[in-house]
Amino acid sequence: MTSYTPPAEGTRKLGLVIDLDTCVGCHACAVNCKEWNTSGHSAPLTDLAPYSRDASGVWFNRVHAFEAGSGEDSRTVHFPRSCLHCEEPACVSVCPTGASYKRAEDGIVLVNADTCIGCKLCSWACPYGAREFDEEDGVMKKCTLCVDKIYNENLPEEDRVPACVSTCPANARHFGDLGDPDSSVSRMVAERGGVELMPELGYKPVNRYLPPRPKKTGCGSGKSAALEPAFDPAAMHPALRWLDRILTR
Amino acid sequence: MHPAFSVIVFTTASGAGYGLLALAGLLFALGVLPPQRGFGLCVLGLGTILVTGGLLASTSHLGRPERAWRAITQVRTSWLSREAVAALLAYIPIAIFGIGWVMLGRADRPVLIAALATPVLAVVTVHCTAMIYRSLKPVHQWCNGHVVPVYHVLAVLTGALLLNALLHLWGGQSQLVALIAILAAALGAALKARYWRFVDTTRAASTPETATGLSGMGKVRLLEPPHTGSNYLMREMGFHVARRHAVKLRRIVQIAAFAIPLALLILASLAPPIPAVFAAVIAAVSGLAGTLVERRLFFAEAKHSVTLYYGADAA
Numbered sequence: 090m091t092s093y094t095p096p097a098e099g100t101r102k103l104g105l106v107i108d109l110d111t112c113v114g115c116h117a118c119a120v121n122c123k124e125w126n127t128s129g130h131s132a133p134l135t136d137l138a139p140y141s142r143d144a145s146g147v148w149f150n151r152v153h154a155f156e157a158g159s160g161e162d163s164r165t166v167h168f169p170r171s172c173l174h175c176e177e178p179a180c181v182s183v184c185p186t187g188a189s190y191k192r193a194e195d196g197i198v199l200v201n202a203d204t205c206i207g208c209k210l211c212s213w214a215c216p217y218g219a220r221e222f223d224e225e226d227g228v229m230k231k232c233t234l235c236v237d238k239i240y241n242e243n244l245p246e247e248d249r250v251p252a253c254v255s256t257c258p259a260n261a262r263h264f265g266d267l268g269d270p271d272s273s274v275s276r277m278v279a280e281r282g283g284v285e286l287m288p289e290l291g292y293k294p295v296n297r298y299l300p301p302r303p304k305k306t307g308c309g310s311g312k313s314a315a316l317e318p319a320f321d322p323a324a325m326h327p328a329l330r331w332l333d334r335i336l337t338r
Numbered sequence: 339m340h341p342a343f344s345v346i347v348f349t350t351a352s353g354a355g356y357g358l359l360a361l362a363g364l365l366f367a368l369g370v371l372p373p374q375r376g377f378g379l380c381v382l383g384l385g386t387i388l389v390t391g392g393l394l395a396s397t398s399h400l401g402r403p404e405r406a407w408r409a410i411t412q413v414r415t416s417w418l419s420r421e422a423v424a425a426l427l428a429y430i431p432i433a434i435f436g437i438g439w440v441m442l443g444r445a446d447r448p449v450l451i452a453a454l455a456t457p458v459l460a461v462v463t464v465h466c467t468a469m470i471y472r473s474l475k476p477v478h479q480w481c482n483g484h485v486v487p488v489y490h491v492l493a494v495l496t497g498a499l500l501l502n503a504l505l506h507l508w509g510g511q512s513q514l515v516a517l518i519a520i521l522a523a524a525l526g527a528a529l530k531a532r533y534w535r536f537v538d539t540t541r542a543a544s545t546p547e548t549a550t551g552l553s554g555m556g557k558v559r560l561l562e563p564p565h566t567g568s569n570y571l572m573r574e575m576g577f578h579v580a581r582r583h584a585v586k587l588r589r590i591v592q593i594a595a596f597a598i599p600l601a602l603l604i605l606a607s608l609a610p611p612i613p614a615v616f617a618a619v620i621a622a623v624s625g626l627a628g629t630l631v632e633r634r635l636f637f638a639e640a641k642h643s644v645t646l647y648y649g650a651d652a653a
């Protein structure tokens with residue numbers, strides 16, 4: 090259904106918390122997302138002209154790199170971008186067919202590929218660029234939060250997290266219930282001051298981004314410590330000094 | 339935003355069609371139009387062709403046109419759905435009005451009621467079309483109060499220009515229709531100027547800083563895009579019209595859509611019949627061409643917030 094009842098207080102809001110401090114921009118999450126999802130709920134993630142110069146295809150997750158600040162204080166920030174499973178998803182309410190919907194039980198936003206007419210309006214309505222049109226299938230595709238993985242009882246318990254989360258080598262991606270203030274993700278957001286993207290548009294995204302920690306300057310001791318001389322022949326035992334002379338010849 | 343040809347043609351054609359049908363219904367009920375059935379055929383035929391052709395053009399940009407019927411199911415939230423329903427409902431009074439006037443040559447109560455219901459549904463349909471754009475928060479150039487009035491005025495203008503041309507071709511003339519077109523042209527020019535002033539002097543609330551949540555760290559610039567090639571987002575939302583061209587195209591809109599029709603209509607009302615016919619027809623063609631350019635610019639000048647992730651410093 091296109092119209093949805095806003096989730097009551099305390100309902101589950103599954104989402105991601107992405108740590109911009111530790112993300113190294115390796116793109117592993119994007120690649121594993123593509124790998125899992127190209128045979129998952131919204132499969133396939135079509136690639137057009139994959140072996141040509143203008144290859145282009147559907148991805149649910151894209152990793153950008155930004156430079157924030159200027160001069161000495163500037164930082165490189167790697168920035169993975171995917172659906173934020175918003176609480177006020179205009180992508181859902183603009184859909185004329187009801188193909189786009191937000192699940193009441195966990196807040197995941199999905200597209201029904203059997204009823205989507207490919208009008209693309211939802212992709213215009215998403216401020217975050219989370220929806221990509223599949224030209225070959227003629228329908229809209231987007232992040233499913235790995236709905237076919239996180240509830241999959243054929244997988245060991247610890248693997249029931251989105252593919253991007255299980256693959257991240259830097260542990261920069263965390264998955265959980267952001268509707269529960271005591272969940273580990275909610276506590277992480279509270280501790281690190283996790284932020285919403287484009288809060289001014291009022292979509293109330295569920296996913297949060299943890300800002301990079303303040304940059305450390307110097308070596309950390311506060312004093313500028315000079316290095317000990319690594320090698321001082323004058324302080325050596327005469328026998329060793331002789332040996333050193335022989336060996337350096 | 340990428341100015342898809344089918345969408346530009348659709349909104350221009352259907353706007354003109356609904357404008358024409360609306361004015362025809364209203365003025366027929368007032369008894370201002372020539373009552374001949376042939377004239378009815380020309381007016382309602384052209385209106386229906388424009389409206390229907392526009393609708394068909396808009397389904398051609400769907401990924402799954404065969405499922406288009408599903409678009410009428412979500413009227414509770416979706417302006418696109420409302421537009422589809424309004425467009426379908428509008429065919430009912432248009433059909434009754436058309437059958438009554440053209441086939442039966444009647445102007446009795448049911449036909450008059452249908453004639454008067456036509457403008458109501460035409461206005462509702464145009465309104466829904468405009469609201470699709472007006473309600474999209476990620477596009478600053480669309481999500482503002484200037485958009486809807488422009489859609490309405492351009493529909494009335496192009497409809498009136500077409501009706502005026504048909505009247506002249508039919509050997510008649512109506513000061514009222516010419517007056518409506520002249521007023522719409524003047525109003526359209528003012529509204530578009532106001533819209534462009536708004537676009538030039540305001541900025542979207544979203545910035546690269548709010549888009550990345552890095553406001554606390556200072557200015558944010560794109561360092562590396564996520565991919566070396568292009569993708570759907572860049573093609574669909576990332577259209578870029580050179581500033582220089584935009585200025586030129588705006589001028590073309592002001593001249594072709596508003597100034598030329600205005601001048602020619604004044605001329606036509608003073609000129610002898612033959613030159614007046616030419617003036618009226620050229621006014622209509624110029625108005626439609628100007629509106630096509632206006633629609634193209636409406637898309638080309640619109641910047642989606644997703645461009646902030648791809649290196650735009652403002653949306």
Ligand code: SF4
Nearest residue numbers: 172173174175180215
């Ligand atoms: S990020 Fe975009 S696609 Fe995802 S729920 Fe929000 S508006 Fe919809």
Ligand code: SF4
Nearest residue numbers: 184205206208209211
């Ligand atoms: S593209 Fe599909 S999911 Fe998106 S608004 Fe259109 S019908 Fe709905």
